[in-house]
Every structure is written in structure tokens, then in C-alpha cells.
Amino acid sequence: MDYEELDLVDADYGYTFHDSSFGNRILVGLNELRLARKFFDMTVCVGLQRFSCHRAVLASASDYFRSMFGGMMKESFSDQVTIFDVDASIMRLLIEFCYTGQIEIKTGNVERLMKAADLFQFPTVKDACSEYLSMNLHPSNSLNIERFAKELSCYALEEASFNYTLQHIVEVTYSKDFTNLEFDKVLQIVSHRLLNIDKEEHAYEICLFWIKSDLSDRIRYFDRLMTVIRFPFIRRIYMLTKIETNTLVRNSRLCTDFIKESKSFTNSTLDRHQKPSIRIQPRPSTGLAEVLVTLGGCDNNCDEITTVGCINPFNSHCRGLATSPQGMRRGFSAVVMDNDIFVTGGSDGIRISNSSWRYRSKLNEWVEMPPMLQAREYHASVSMKNSLYVVSAEGCEKYDLETGVWTALATMPYAVNDCSLSACRDKVFCIGSAVLNNALSFQVYCPKLDEWTVLDCLLPSFCQSSFVPSISSVCGILYFIHEDTTRVIAYDPLRESWLDHVPPMLQLHLGGSVTQYQGKIIVSGGYDERFGLSDAAEMYDPDTKSWSLIGKLPHPMFWHNCVSLFRYVSAPRGDYYYAPPNLHDFSSVTNNLIATKELDRKT
Incomplete structure (x- = not known):
């Protein structure tokens, strides 16, 4: 039966249809093809494992594979690609992610998965791993996670890890990772205004603890660490009994100047605005501002x-x-x-x-x-x-x-x-x-x-x-x-x-x-x-x-x-650092060690 052409009132009227579930159905369909092993056009080889794939799917999900398949490299003409520097189990997860948009992140795979996501350019997977690590920060791992994040240029995770270390510094100092830190990192931590300690003397004690972990090598850093200690805000009795009696302090011209600066600040002869210094800026966690x-x-x-x-x-x-x-x-x-x-x-x-x-x-x-x-x-x-x-x-x-x-x-x-x-x-x-x-x-x-x-x-x-x-x-x-x-x-x-x-x-x-x-x-x-x-x-x-x-x-x-x-402005809200019993005992420090420290300082 023939139908007459519909007589529409406005022949110029147009309507663009958008199927909001179309993209998801396509993804489901591609995964069904993968599971049914239909229309494969390439194989990814990792070690002894082989993964049959669709070239277009991998190229759509990863810029790494797009460059590999779309350039003039031999992989763009080959139906088989060999991948190195990644575990087969991790590559399986990434390939499944290309077809499903889902990936399982666990403690046992997050480090390897994040490295692979960074290498093969899966930014959303890398961000998901970063978020997982952020949620699992602990005083025992924050320093390592920060180092790991820096290696992968993951700045958000690096910052989150560093801030966690500052907030939990007392517990972090008890970890082996802290005693193994390089000097520059210790200086960065101890100098920060947000170091979460309830008294400034605890920052001084944390420095001593790190130095005594390898005294012969780290004594040369003593003066430089003291440049970031807020001496004017340390209790006077502590200054007299713990700091001014310290062998390293007594033999340091720089520390002697810092003690004079502290006294000048206390007796109002120091103009803190003419010579502003980090040492005259109290940490918020001490309650002073x-x-x-x-x-x-x-x-x-x-x-x-x-x-x-x-x-x-x-x-x-x-x-x-x-x-x-x-x-x-x-x-x-x-x-x-x-x-x-x-x-x-x-x-x-x-x-x-x-x-x-x-x-x-x-x-x-x-x-x-x-x-x-x-x-x-x-x-x-x-x-x-x-x-x-x-x-x-x-x-x-x-x-x-x-x-x-x-x-x-x-x-x-x-x-x-x-x-x-x-x-x-x-x-x-x-x-x-x-x-x-x-x-x-x-x-x-x-x-x-x-x-x-x-x-x-x-x-x-x-x-x-x-x-x-x-x-x-x-x-x-x-x-x-x-x-x-x-x-x-x-x-x-x-x-x-x-x-x-x-x-x-x-x-x-x-x-x-x-x-x-x-x-x-x-x-x-x-x-x-x-x-x-x-x-x-x-x-x-x-x-x-x-x-x-x-x-x-x-x-x-x-x-x-x-x-x-x-x-x-508030009661001290920082953590209390329980110093080891012999922390202030430097009787083993010899004149040779002190001479070495002074030579390094001058150098």
C-alpha cells in the first residue's frame, strides 16, 4: 500500500537526537566481541602471555598505543606487538580497562599498576591509583609514597603525602624511612611552618634524632638544620638545660648567634621586621601566632x-x-x-x-x-x-x-x-x-x-x-x-x-x-x-x-x-615527641668530628 508524503507544517524544523546510553552500549558490545573472540586484528605479547585485541580499541583508550599504531613504527604494520617492562597480570588489567572502563586496584598491585598506567598513558587509571594511595597513607609509608609520587610526576599525591608527613611527624620519625632520609628532605620537613608539634623544642629534638642515627656522617648538617629552628619560641628553661649545654651548640658560632638572636627577641632589642627570618615565625600547631x-x-x-x-x-x-x-x-x-x-x-x-x-x-x-x-x-x-x-x-x-x-x-x-x-x-x-x-x-x-x-x-x-x-x-x-x-x-x-x-x-x-x-x-x-x-x-x-x-x-x-x-590563639594542638633517653648525650663527639663539621660548614 502506498502512503502519501506526510504533510508537515514546518518543513524546515530539525531535531538532533542524542542517545545518552549509546557510548556505554558500544563499550559493552566491544567487550562482548572480545569475550567471544570475534574480529581480533592484533596480539599483545607480554612474556609468555598473549592477549588478542582490537587495534582501534587500544588506540582509543591510550595515547601510547595510538602513537604506536598510527605512526611509521613497525608495530603499526604488524599484527603482533611485544611489550616489555610490565607484568602480564598488569597488562591484562589495562587491556580489560580498555573494554570495560573498570579496573580493580588493590594493595598488591597498586604500585605496579600506577607505573604501567604512567608508562602506557592511562591518565585516569593513574589518578585512581593516586587516590587509592592517598586514602591509604600511614606514618610507616608516607615518605615512600611521596618519593614514589615524585618519580611519576604525580604532584597531587606528592603534596598529599608530604602534608601527611607534616601532620603525623612524630609517628613518622619512629619509622626506618625517616632515619634513612637525605638531608635536604629533613630540612624541608623541619623548616615547614605546618610541622605538627606542640612545642618548638620537639623540632630541635627531631633534628638531633636524625643526626644521631648516623652521627659521624650527619654531624656536618647540624648547623644548617639549626637555621630553621624557632629558638625565640623555645622555653627558657629548656634553652638553658638542653640547648646551651649541648657540645655541638657550644662549638658552633652560628648557633651562638641564634641564641643571641633569641635573647634579643626576648628583651625587645631585635627588630624582627628589619631582619625577617623563619626563626621568628611560630608554628600554628604550638598555638602561638x-x-x-x-x-x-x-x-x-x-x-x-x-x-x-x-x-x-x-x-x-x-x-x-x-x-x-x-x-x-x-x-x-x-x-x-x-x-x-x-x-x-x-x-x-x-x-x-x-x-x-x-x-x-x-x-x-x-x-x-x-x-x-x-x-x-x-x-x-x-x-x-x-x-x-x-x-x-x-x-x-x-x-x-x-x-x-x-x-x-x-x-x-x-x-x-x-x-x-x-x-x-x-x-x-x-x-x-x-x-x-x-x-x-x-x-x-x-x-x-x-x-x-x-x-x-x-x-x-x-x-x-x-x-x-x-x-x-x-x-x-x-x-x-x-x-x-x-x-x-x-x-x-x-x-x-x-x-x-x-x-x-x-x-x-x-x-x-x-x-x-x-x-x-x-x-x-x-x-x-x-x-x-x-x-x-x-x-x-x-x-x-x-x-x-x-x-x-x-x-x-x-x-x-x-x-x-x-x-x-589556641591551646597547643600538635603531637608530643617522646625523645629517646640519651638524645642529648653527645659525650662521644670528638674534637675531630667537630672540626669536620666546621670544615663542612665553611665549605
């Missing part, structure tokens, strides 16, 4: 903020600290010395104050200090070597932490308003608006001579604005941060020259605050380019010469002060 503290300022409604906030930049966790009894007066200044905050002056709108207060970070309390010689508001202060320097139009004075006495300092050549201070290379640098003509004046104070000097250097043109820049010093360089521009400029006091390689900030911080943090500069808060009040904090890293956002303030604010200090 360098935090940012915000004081005073105003919020979105221009209401004064009377609270003191504490922020951990690494996790953006915020908490409140004890509030100053007199509140945060406007026009006050705040700096950190001896890991405590010193707040000076300010005004309640009626009376300008000469008061000074100290926040004791260990006790979370404020105590009143002797008053300044002059009442001051909108002044600047800076700490340097156990002394607190204060500068304003009323003059200059210094507070000595040891004597607890304020003394007047030499008069500046040009008295300044709205000034900013920074300590750099044992001198105090000041930039401010001259009282006489409002011109920017750049001056430097030498404590040894009690003398101010006007710096004979031409300020860059963009510095001539309506705002006095804030200055901050890290690594011996002064950085000038303006409020009305994102541009930043630097000055080298040694060369007495301006540097122009500093990139601009990520955003404007009108009314923001500038502080130092781990040898870097942090600018926070203030109004941005769209006149919105910001809670952003960005950091400049002199090593990478780049700015990056590191977190947020408790809430948007301006005209606040921001400083950094060390605080326990």
Missing part, C-alpha cells in the same frame, strides 16, 4: 569604636581583647614593644591627654604607665630597642622600658604636624607637615647623638599632596603609603636614594592604617575609590614585590590604629 590588633577608629556611622580587636590573618578568626579603661581617645598613637601595646596621648574632645597605657598581652590587661612630659594628640610614636619615641609639634620625648622614665629629646629643625614615624637601621625617620609653611619635611633622628637632621633628598613630586604619607620600614627600606593614591614609593637610607619599583596597592585606603607583619607591610581599612568604607587588609611582600589581600578586619573602619604582636 602573630596577630593583628585594631584599636579605636570609627565605623560606618562615624561612631567611635571603643573595642580592641584581634585578627589572625591566616584563618581570619577574630576575637575581642580587654578594652582600655580610658577608652580609645581620638588622636592617640599605638606601637608594640616587648610584645605589649603602648598607647599614648589622645583627646576626649575637651582635654588633650599626656597619659600612657600598656596592654600586657600575656595577661590580657591594661596598666597605666608614667605620663608623658607633654600632652599630645594626633602625634606619632615608634619603638626601637627598648625605647618608645614620641614626636609631635610640641616636641619629642623617649620612654625607656628598663627605667620606666620619660626624657625629652633634641628639638627637630622643623617642628611638624600630622607626622609619621618609622625605625630603620637604628635611626628614627619622620615625615610630617612643617608647622611654619605646611611643606612636607623629611627628618631623621640618631639616638646615639641625640640629634635630628633634615634629609637632603628631593621628595618625589607625587609626595607633594594634601596628605602626609604613612611610613613603614621592612628589610632596611622605608615605604611611603599615601591615603589619596594607591601609589607607593620606597627610600633606601643607605644609598640615600628613592626607589621606584614598588607596585601600587590593590585599592585605596583613605583613613586606613599601616603596620608591619612578619617582615611585610599591611595596609587596612579606610575608604576605597568608590568612597565605600572597607574592611579589607592587603599585604606587601618585599621578596615577591607584590600586594595581596590577606583577610578582613572585624568590620569596616577608618582612623584606627593597627599593630601586630604574638599571642596564643
Whole structure:
């Protein structure tokens, strides 16, 4: 029976059909052909085993076989291919994977299977093996798995294994793999900030344990391992009884310098921002962290903020600290010395104050200090070597932490308003608006001579604005941060020259605050380019010469002060290392061994 042609309304209408199960049916069909031994066109030989296959299937599943069969090699014209460097059982699994998309990974085959998957370019099988190993990490195998992953350029597994080692370092040290590690790997592990120990002295003990595993050969690495130990955060009693009595330490000039550095840090004579070091960065697992503290300022409604906030930049966790009894007066200044905050002056709108207060970070309390010689508001202060320097139009004075006495300092050549201070290379640098003509004046104070000097250097043109820049010093360089521009400029006091390689900030911080943090500069808060009040904090890293956002303030604010200090943000959560009884006994160390160590160090 003949049918008439269908009369469709829209003859141009088209529809593309997609069968979502078609690919799976094809795969099932190909496997059925394999099991039925139909249409084979080649054989893979591995040892005495022979696997009949379809050339197109292997080439579709593996770039290795695609290159082999699609090029001009003899295998592309042959119906038989011999494969070396792989077990027949592993090749069987890979061939079955080509037809089924499934493969069984077990403890007994994962290493050989992952190597074969890497060699024959089965990336998904390699990733599956990597995931299997990641799920089976253990203190007894993490170091070996990391080494294995590195050999196969499996970066995700390598990183996961390394992080597992850091997290379980105490258990890992008891394994034979740890005692057999090369020096470079031990250094990488012990230097890492995420080493999971509850006290810094355990990192020191882990180094000793590795060295004593082969003392005659590894004694030469002692000094280099000590460069990554955070000595300032080791308990004083431990330093005295365990470290300073160690034969290797006593005979090491480098370790002697580290102990001096630790003491300088403790007594506040070390400027940790001028010579930043890994040794002055506590490990999070010990519960200690360098935090940012915000004081005073105003919020979105221009209401004064009377609270003191504490922020951990690494996790953006915020908490409140004890509030100053007199509140945060406007026009006050705040700096950190001896890991405590010193707040000076300010005004309640009626009376300008000469008061000074100290926040004791260990006790979370404020105590009143002797008053300044002059009442001051909108002044600047800076700490340097156990002394607190204060500068304003009323003059200059210094507070000595040891004597607890304020003394007047030499008069500046040009008295300044709205000034900013920074300590750099044992001198105090000041930039401010001259009282006489409002011109920017750049001056430097030498404590040894009690003398101010006007710096004979031409300020860059963009510095001539309506705002006095804030200055901050890290690594011996002064950085000038303006409020009305994102541009930043630097000055080298040694060369007495301006540097122009500093990139601009990520955003404007009108009314923001500038502080130092781990040898870097942090600018926070203030109004941005769209006149919105910001809670952003960005950091400049002199090593990478780049700015990056590191977190947020408790809430948007301006005209606040921001400083950094060390605080326990949690109880120690790292593991406890049980040192062997004779770990600290180096009585067997001879003068010849020490001489060998010193020679290797100099070399």
C-alpha cells in the first residue's frame, strides 16, 4: 500500500537526537566481541602471555598505543606487538580497562599498576591509583609514597603525602624511612611552618634524632638544620638545660648567634621586621601566632569604636581583647614593644591627654604607665630597642622600658604636624607637615647623638599632596603609603636614594592604617575609590614585590590604629615527641668530628 508524503507544517524544523546510553552500549558490545573472540586484528605479547585485541580499541583508550599504531613504527604494520617492562597480570588489567572502563586496584598491585598506567598513558587509571594511595597513607609509608609520587610526576599525591608527613611527624620519625632520609628532605620537613608539634623544642629534638642515627656522617648538617629552628619560641628553661649545654651548640658560632638572636627577641632589642627570618615565625600547631590588633577608629556611622580587636590573618578568626579603661581617645598613637601595646596621648574632645597605657598581652590587661612630659594628640610614636619615641609639634620625648622614665629629646629643625614615624637601621625617620609653611619635611633622628637632621633628598613630586604619607620600614627600606593614591614609593637610607619599583596597592585606603607583619607591610581599612568604607587588609611582600589581600578586619573602619604582636590563639594542638633517653648525650663527639663539621660548614 502506498502512503502519501506526510504533510508537515514546518518543513524546515530539525531535531538532533542524542542517545545518552549509546557510548556505554558500544563499550559493552566491544567487550562482548572480545569475550567471544570475534574480529581480533592484533596480539599483545607480554612474556609468555598473549592477549588478542582490537587495534582501534587500544588506540582509543591510550595515547601510547595510538602513537604506536598510527605512526611509521613497525608495530603499526604488524599484527603482533611485544611489550616489555610490565607484568602480564598488569597488562591484562589495562587491556580489560580498555573494554570495560573498570579496573580493580588493590594493595598488591597498586604500585605496579600506577607505573604501567604512567608508562602506557592511562591518565585516569593513574589518578585512581593516586587516590587509592592517598586514602591509604600511614606514618610507616608516607615518605615512600611521596618519593614514589615524585618519580611519576604525580604532584597531587606528592603534596598529599608530604602534608601527611607534616601532620603525623612524630609517628613518622619512629619509622626506618625517616632515619634513612637525605638531608635536604629533613630540612624541608623541619623548616615547614605546618610541622605538627606542640612545642618548638620537639623540632630541635627531631633534628638531633636524625643526626644521631648516623652521627659521624650527619654531624656536618647540624648547623644548617639549626637555621630553621624557632629558638625565640623555645622555653627558657629548656634553652638553658638542653640547648646551651649541648657540645655541638657550644662549638658552633652560628648557633651562638641564634641564641643571641633569641635573647634579643626576648628583651625587645631585635627588630624582627628589619631582619625577617623563619626563626621568628611560630608554628600554628604550638598555638602561638602573630596577630593583628585594631584599636579605636570609627565605623560606618562615624561612631567611635571603643573595642580592641584581634585578627589572625591566616584563618581570619577574630576575637575581642580587654578594652582600655580610658577608652580609645581620638588622636592617640599605638606601637608594640616587648610584645605589649603602648598607647599614648589622645583627646576626649575637651582635654588633650599626656597619659600612657600598656596592654600586657600575656595577661590580657591594661596598666597605666608614667605620663608623658607633654600632652599630645594626633602625634606619632615608634619603638626601637627598648625605647618608645614620641614626636609631635610640641616636641619629642623617649620612654625607656628598663627605667620606666620619660626624657625629652633634641628639638627637630622643623617642628611638624600630622607626622609619621618609622625605625630603620637604628635611626628614627619622620615625615610630617612643617608647622611654619605646611611643606612636607623629611627628618631623621640618631639616638646615639641625640640629634635630628633634615634629609637632603628631593621628595618625589607625587609626595607633594594634601596628605602626609604613612611610613613603614621592612628589610632596611622605608615605604611611603599615601591615603589619596594607591601609589607607593620606597627610600633606601643607605644609598640615600628613592626607589621606584614598588607596585601600587590593590585599592585605596583613605583613613586606613599601616603596620608591619612578619617582615611585610599591611595596609587596612579606610575608604576605597568608590568612597565605600572597607574592611579589607592587603599585604606587601618585599621578596615577591607584590600586594595581596590577606583577610578582613572585624568590620569596616577608618582612623584606627593597627599593630601586630604574638599571642596564643589556641591551646597547643600538635603531637608530643617522646625523645629517646640519651638524645642529648653527645659525650662521644670528638674534637675531630667537630672540626669536620666546621670544615663542612665553611665549605
